[in-house]
Amino acid sequence: MSHLRNFILGSAWALGSTAPTFAQTAPKTDFHQWAPTPPMGWNSWDCYGPTVTEAETKANADYMAKNLKSSGWEYVVVDIRWYVGNDTAHGYNEKDPDWNIDAYGRFVPAPNRFPSAAGGKGFRPLANYLHAKGLKFGIHLMRGVPVIAVQRKLPIKGTRLTAADIYSPDGQAGWLHDMYTVVPTRPGAQQYYNALFELYAAWGVDFVKVDDLSEPYHAGEIELIRKAIDRTGRKIVFSMSPGETPLADARHAQQHANLWRTVGDFWDSWEQLKEHFAVCARWAPYIMPGAWPDADMLPLGRLGIRAERGDDRQTRFTPDEQRTLLTLWSIFRSPLIFGGDLPSNTPATLALLTNPRVLAVHRASTHNRxxxxxxxxxxxxxxxxxxxxxxxxxxxxxxQDLAPASAAAAASPILTRQGPQAKLDVDITGAQKLYLNVRDGGDGNAWDHADWLSPTLSNGPQTLALSTLVWQSATAGWGQPQANKSVSGGPLTVAGQPYAAGIGTHANSLIEYVLPAGYTRFQTTVGLDQAGAVQNTGGTVQFLVFTRPPLLPAxxxxxxxxxxxxxxxxxxxxxxxxxxxxxxxxxxxxxxxxxxxxxxxxxxxxxxxx
The missing domain is CATH 2.60.40.1180 (Golgi alpha-mannosidase II)
Known part of the structure; x- marks a missing residue:
């Protein structure tokens, strides 16, 4: 997801601050005119993960056409793995995926999920359905060439080459292994992307979100995609994901994409929302018409029906936090891509999305900073x-700030992918409560999945597994802490080793227990869960144990x-x-x-x- 705008230095709005030195004069090509204002729409990821169906897509489109289109909402985007017929909620099926791919190594929709795609029709019937309602249709792609196309040596359309001639295993996404890198300098690389976008243009696609493209930044493949889109002659808005896109590549992003992500995946977490104040401030100088820094989707309304993170729920943002989110996204002019299930919206959520005065700022304000x-x-x-x-x-x-780490009864070192675990042994003699706190290690990465492994209370020979007790309260950066499984719902796994007992959480988190009488020691292994450690950059976390309330005065x-x-x-x-x-x-x-x-x-x- 992504965004940009025109930035004119003027004394009337300088307001005493140092003016950014980056000139907002990126050369404009025709594609900038395809998104003159930040795009507004719906994406299936936050509520359906990789399992959305045609019926669910149409239901959201119907709601948008009836309730949101008049306010400027128009894009309906089918997110990841629409080509897998048997994908799973809360993760990906990489064990035995039911691939749907054509003779030229191009994924096509799974007909059991998208029945109108049967018979080689692809997404054309679904796009027609949306276009008839005055809406626009988008799809998610993974950067690169399908692994299965390489393995089968499927031909690249219009050439004598195959997928095996253009790929490299280097740089493959650590979190999903569907694709190999396309080596931009190889003969056939541009022709492969050309063939891909010829197909999407024929389907009537209006928007593409290309994943695993911005962090790390793949300039070569970005340029291949730009050329391939332009070659079709269709006005396909190009969104790069995920982030944070390197600031050093901001000018390149402006010249090649309509949107690019400024953060990793954003969920209904106040901790993550608060981080956006700094993120938006550093990206504001790069806003320009047709090229928009993207603060990611709006995790509002009903989320998690079959999503990657958390269970079926209404957003965890309070009404005040929801307004904060829409206010910041609007004055920053981020694209507004709603992540919840639209037909489940409450009147309050609908009112939030259709406020004409707020949307006017989003649509037409300038000099935003x-x-x-x-x-x-x-x-x-x-x-x-x-x-x-x-x-x-x-x-x-x-x-209400947390006490400093120096006040903790015990603290781990900063744990990283390279050093993902540690042991803690804490004297809790006389303590009535136990507070388990995990903090981000300072890298700003969102993949801070953290596990308390085999946490045990003891008094000499007597032991009690802490994970068998019910905590008094618990918060997490996203999701909810879970006993005996990771916060993402999978098994507790650290450094490749699974653990049966423990607590899965996510930084920043605080879990409070009332201690049963008589225990004098608390022992645990702590670690960065595999779900965080396998990401492109992983997470960094620190574990702290307190025996007194760790919160400073509110x-x-x-x-x-x-x-x-x-x-x-x-x-x-x-x-x-x-x-x-x-x-x-x-x-x-x-x-x-x-x-x-x-x-x-x-x-x-x-x-x-x-």
Whole structure:
């Protein structure tokens, strides 16, 4: 997922900050005109993982056409592995996948999941269904050439070469092994991608999300894809995934893609949402029409029906956090790609997605940037190019902070892929509670799957497996901690070894137990779960054990967030409108300082006095 916009340096909005030096003058080719505003749509990943069906896709399209299209929502995207007839929820079937592939090594839809694709029709009937409703159709791809096409030496259309002539096993994705790398300099490499996109264009595809492309950054294959899309003559919007795309490659991304991801997979976790303030601030200078930094999908509404992460649920974001998410994505002008099951939407979720004043900022604002960050109080500003008004977003991202690691009864070293496990042995004599805390090791990676393995309470010869007790409370970075399996639902596995007993969680997490009387020691092995260790870059985590509450005093429930109006160009004051409610808040002079609740956002239009 991804995004971009026009960035003009102007004294009226510099607001005392150092202006970015990156010039927003990437050469524009025709493909930039295919996404003049950040795309808005639905993607099947967050609710159906690799198992979405034609009926489910149509149900979401029907809802969009009826309830969202008039607000600008138009893309319907079938995510990963639509070519596997027997894939599994909460992971991938790599044991005995039922491949569907044509004679030229190009995957085609599984007809048991997409019945209209039978008889060689591919996705054309489904695309026609969406187009008839005024919507656009998208699909997910994995970078590279199918392993099965290489093994079978399937021919590359229009050449005497085969898939075996263009591949390399180097750089294969660590988390899914369907594809090999296409070596860009090999004869036949461009022809392979040309044939791929000829097929998709014939199906009527309007959007492609190409995975395993941005982190690490595969410039050669990106250029092959760009040429292949352009060659078709069809306006196919090109989205690169996942992220974070290297900032050093931002200009290349602008010149070749319409969207590129700024983060890894984003789920309904406040921890991950809070990280986006820094991410969006560093990517704001690279926004331009037709090329959009992508903060990833909106994990809102009903999620996890058959997804990779977690169970069937409503989003874990609170109503305040949901507004924070939409406010930040809108003023950053990220693509808005909804991840929940649309037919399951509540009226509140629908209202969130169709607010005309908020969507107007997303669609047409300019000069979008972070105005300030004072600790966890954050301000963003943008211009209305038609009226000269300013848009102001104010965020209160304050949290009740954890005690420092030095206050813990025991702490592991930072664990990584290279050193994924450690042992802890803690004296808990006299303790009434036990707090198990996992923290991100500082790399900002989202794959911080963490396991407490064989956690045991003891008092001499007497032992008790902690995983047999019910915790008093538990939080995790995403998902929910689980007893005797990983947070992603698989077996507890560290350094290739499975463990029967333990607790699977994800940084940042805190699990609280009331201790039974008489135990004096706590012992456990801790480790980075295999689900994190096999990713492209893996995760880094630290495990800490506390016997006293590890939380520092909580900040106030709401705080004033002041902004000097003269710095925004309103020396004589302005009129303020609340964009979420539509209410006029009245005139303001000198300073505008609304109260903003913790994890909430205020979103305003500021107009000069007339």
């Amino acid at each position: 972070q105005l300030f960050r004072r600790g966890d109080l954050v301000g963003w500003v943008a211009d209305d190019p038609k009226t000269g008004d300013r848009f102001l977003a104010l965020f209160n991202a304050q949290d 900040p106030p429930d709401s705080v004033r967030v002041p902004v000097t109006l003269a710095a925004l160009g309103f020396a004589t004051g302005c009129t303020v409108q609340d964009l979420w409610s539509g209410r006029t808040l009245g005139p303001a002079a000198g300073e505008f300082a609304p109260y903003v609740r913790r994890h909430a956002a205020g979103f305003y239009r500021l107009s000069a006095k007339k």
